[in-house]
Amino acid sequence: MKLPYAEPYKIKMVESIKRSTPQQRKQWIKEAHYNLFNLSSDKVYIDLLTDSGTGAMSDKQWGALMEGDESYAGSQSFLKLKETVQKITGFKYFLPTHQGRAAENVLFSVLVKEGDIVPGNSHFDTTKGHIEFRKATAVDCTIDEAFDTENMHPFKGNVDLKKLQKVFDENPVEKIPFVIITITNNSSGGQPVSMENVKAVSKICKKYKVPLLFDSARFAENAYFVKMREKGYQKKTIKEIAKKMFSYGDGMTMSSKKDGLVNMGGFIALNDEEIFKKATVFNIMYEGFITYGGMSGRDMAALAVGLDEATEFDYLESRIKQVTYLGNKLIEYNVPVQHPIGGHAIFIDANKFVPTIPRDEYRAQALAIELYIVGGIRGVEIGTVLADRDPFTRKNRYPELELVRLAIPRRTYTHNHMEYIAAVLKNIYDSRAEAKSGYRIIDEAPIMRHFTVKFEKI
Numbered sequence: 001m002k003l004p005y006a007e008p009y010k011i012k013m014v015e016s017i018k019r020s021t022p023q024q025r026k027q028w029i030k031e032a033h034y035n036l037f038n039l040s041s042d043k044v045y046i047d048l049l050t051d052s053g054t055g056a057m058s059d060k061q062w063g064a065l066m067e068g069d070e071s072y073a074g075s076q077s078f079l080k081l082k083e084t085v086q087k088i089t090g091f092k093y094f095l096p097t098h099q100g101r102a103a104e105n106v107l108f109s110v111l112v113k114e115g116d117i118v119p120g121n122s123h124f125d126t127t128k129g130h131i132e133f134r135k136a137t138a139v140d141c142t143i144d145e146a147f148d149t150e151n152m153h154p155f156k157g158n159v160d161l162k163k164l165q166k167v168f169d170e171n172p173v174e175k176i177p178f179v180i181i182t183i184t185n186n187s188s189g190g191q192p193v194s195m196e197n198v199k200a201v202s203k204i205c206k207k208y209k210v211p212l213l214f215d216s217a218r219f220a221e222n223a224y225f226v227k228m229r230e231k232g233y234q235k236k237t238i239k240e241i242a243k244k245m246f247s248y249g250d251g252m253t254m255s256s257k258k259d260g261l262v263n264m265g266g267f268i269a270l271n272d273e274e275i276f277k278k279a280t281v282f283n284i285m286y287e288g289f290i291t292y293g294g295m296s297g298r299d300m301a302a303l304a305v306g307l308d309e310a311t312e313f314d315y316l317e318s319r320i321k322q323v324t325y326l327g328n329k330l331i332e333y334n335v336p337v338q339h340p341i342g343g344h345a346i347f348i349d350a351n352k353f354v355p356t357i358p359r360d361e362y363r364a365q366a367l368a369i370e371l372y373i374v375g376g377i378r379g380v381e382i383g384t385v386l387a388d389r390d391p392f393t394r395k396n397r398y399p400e401l402e403l404v405r406l407a408i409p410r411r412t413y414t415h416n417h418m419e420y421i422a423a424v425l426k427n428i429y430d431s432r433a434e435a436k437s438g439y440r441i442i443d444e445a446p447i448m449r450h451f452t453v454k455f456e457k458i
Contacts, residue, residue, distance in 0.1 A: 005321055008314045009411065012059065018042055025373045033454035034369055034439055036378050045376030046417055048406040051344045052217075053099075053257035053264055055410030058309060061261065061302040068298025073289055077297040077304070081267075084304040088239060088311060089216075089246045091269035093276035095283050098294030099266040100217055100255025101126040102287055107213075107253055107268050109282040110275055111177040112136050119167045120180035120215075121159045122146070122187035125386055127180065127215055129448045132391050139167055146188040147400040149338045149349045154229040155194040156340075157185030157222075159201050173208050182215040183222035183245070187382060189403065190218070190323075190342020192225035195233065195245060202248035211250040211272070219245070219252075220259040221343035224316040238311045251275070258344070261306030261410060265295050319343075322418065323408050329422040335429050338403065348425070350383065350402040354435045359384060361438030361458055364402040367428075370435070371404065375424030379406045386450045 020028075020043065032038035036049060047054065057065075069076040082094045097103040108130045112118065116136035123131065128138045141163035145153040159181060168176065181201060185191045205212040223241040227233050233241055246252065250272060256265035268283075270276045280290050287294040295303075309315055320343055327341030336352035350364035357363035364383035371377050380386075383402035390397055406421065439455040 007318045009058075009318070017045060019045060020376055022373055025376060029369055029372055030457075033442070034365070034457065035453055035455065036368060036372060036380060037451050039372075039378065044372075044378045046413065046421060047378050048345075048408060048421075049378045049380050051258060051407040051409050052255060053262070054412065055261055055263075056412050057261060057263070057302060057306070058411075060309070061305045064301040064305045065298045068296060068301040070297040073291055075291055075297045075300065077300040078291040081300045081304040084307050085267060085269055088242060088307055089252065089269050090243050091246065091251065091271055093270045093273065095268040095270075095276070095279055095290060096293035096295050096300060097266040097268065097283065097287050099257060099264060100215075100253060101130070101266075102294060103253035103255070103266045103268045104130045106279055106282045106286055107251070107275075108134065109286075110278045111211075113177070115175060116177050117167060117171050117175050118177065118180060119159075119164055121157055121182055121185050121193065123180065124182060124186050124215065125388075125448055125450070127182070128388075133447060135391075141167065142185065142188055146185070146191060149189070149336065149347075149352070149401070152339055154192075154225070154340065155197060156188055156191035156338075157183065157193040158197040159193070161197075161200055161204065164201065164204060168204070168208055173210065176208070176210050178211040178213050178250075179205050180213045180215055181249075182217075184218045184225070184343050186218070186344075188401070189338030189347040190221075190344045191338070191340075192222045192229070192343065194230050195226050195241070196230070198245055198248050205250075211275075212248065214246065214249050214252040216246075216252045217255040217258040218344055219254075220310045220316060221320065223311070224313070224320060225343065227313075238313055238316060242311060256303050256306070259307075259310045260303050261310050262299060262303045265299050265303045267293070319410055322413075322415075325415070326406070326408070326418040326421060329418065330425060333422060333426040333429065335422075335425050338401075345405045345407040347382065347401075348379075348404040348406070350404055353404075353429065354432055356433070356435055357438045359398055359402065360396065361440065362455070363438055364404050365455070366435065366438035368404045369439075370428055371424065374428055375420070377406070377421055377424060379404050381405075381450065385453060388447065388449055391447075 114135040119139045121142045123138045143160045146156040251270035336349040338347035365381040387397040437458040443454040
């Protein structure tokens with residue numbers, strides 16, 4: 001008999017989660033103006049809003065936490081973290097920040113100016129927000145296969161080289177401060193980028209002497225997919241693959257709350273000393289001194305251990321197999337999802353799930369709300385709401401995909417939780433024909449509206 005897969009860890013502590021009824025949840029989501037971000041955590045049964053900072057730390061991380069050096073300058077925890085980042089990424093210079101969007105804020109304050117063009121593969125919300133806040137333009141150069149949820153392309157996060165070349169052909173090179181590759185590509189479904197594609201993008205960047213940066217929140221998961229799917233990397237370790245990939249770039253931003261396995265933290269890593277020096281000024285202004293950057297010593301100590309753990313195969317296999325199990329269960333139930341299953345989340349295709357709800361009534365948001373009411377499960381819309389309004393015309397931007405993301409926290413939920421999520425979605429899918437109308441916006445922020453937007457039911 002073939003042995004079933006079992007997690008390479010055991011549970012030492014548990015946290016209670018509250019149950020509630022659909023009637024209670026209907027009232028709670030109404031009071032929250034139908035914005036899942038506005039719900040307090042005690043009103044959520046299974047929280048899949050994000051995998052950012054919501055995972056469980058290991059015993060070794062908790063041990064490192066107690067050894068944190070809280071010195072304002074020259075902390076030993078900083079030096080250990082710097083050494084770990086340099087070892088894993090190969091980048092020379094390192095600046096800690098309190099989280100990923102802070103890293104973007106610091107680095108983009110140096111690099112991005114009004115009128116610039118920043119090409120990349122489906123920039124995530126904060127990345128695009130920081131670019132557009134500076135009156136620059138983010139240009140999506142993701143391959144077309146990413147927008148067909150049934151296409152089984154193994155690297156749907158890839159940059160389309162022809163689209164990227166078109167950006168260089170049609171714009172002065174001095175208006176392109178850098179190219180950014182998000183690994184894995186969150187907005188297109190947690191999809192990986194191949195080493196071959198990174199190498200090709202790097203070649204174009206070198207031709208035009210434009211830096212190549214990585215949004216590296218899930219770089220270890222990307223390395224896992226390269227190992228499993230790309231020829232020539234099966235015998236390489238995750239650490240070897242990650243370092244190879246970073247060798248094609250000039251720098252990175254990192255939200256350590258994902259593949260750093262911590263609840264708070266981020267950093268910038270660079271090879272260019274001049275950019276590093278300029279970034280230190282903004283780091284001191286916005287974050288803190290350059291040897292802590294908004295992080296406590298104990299958090300830096302835990303992150304150093306977390307980065308090491310996250311780049312080990314056994315951990316990644318367990319992590320991604322849990323996500324894959326849920327995805328395959330939904331496929332078994334005919335629930336339309338992004339194929340192949342991504343690294344950190346399941347992305348439900350709302351265009352196929354509830355095509356009866358008009359797009360201007362935010363069908364993916366409507367589906368996410370129904371998931372909460374029926375099962376107490378909190379996901380997040382990755383569609384028209386998140387796409388925001390065009391900064392110039394102020395009209396809604398309608399992306400090709402309307403998705404509901406179910407982001408799985410690391411080392412947090414059990415196999416039975418995955419079964420429960422799948423069953424709830426099957427029940428909703430079986431009654432989907434009843435969905436006729438969605439929601440209208442009654443209040444929204446001028447940028448990154450999805451965090452605080454208010455809706456009313458139509």
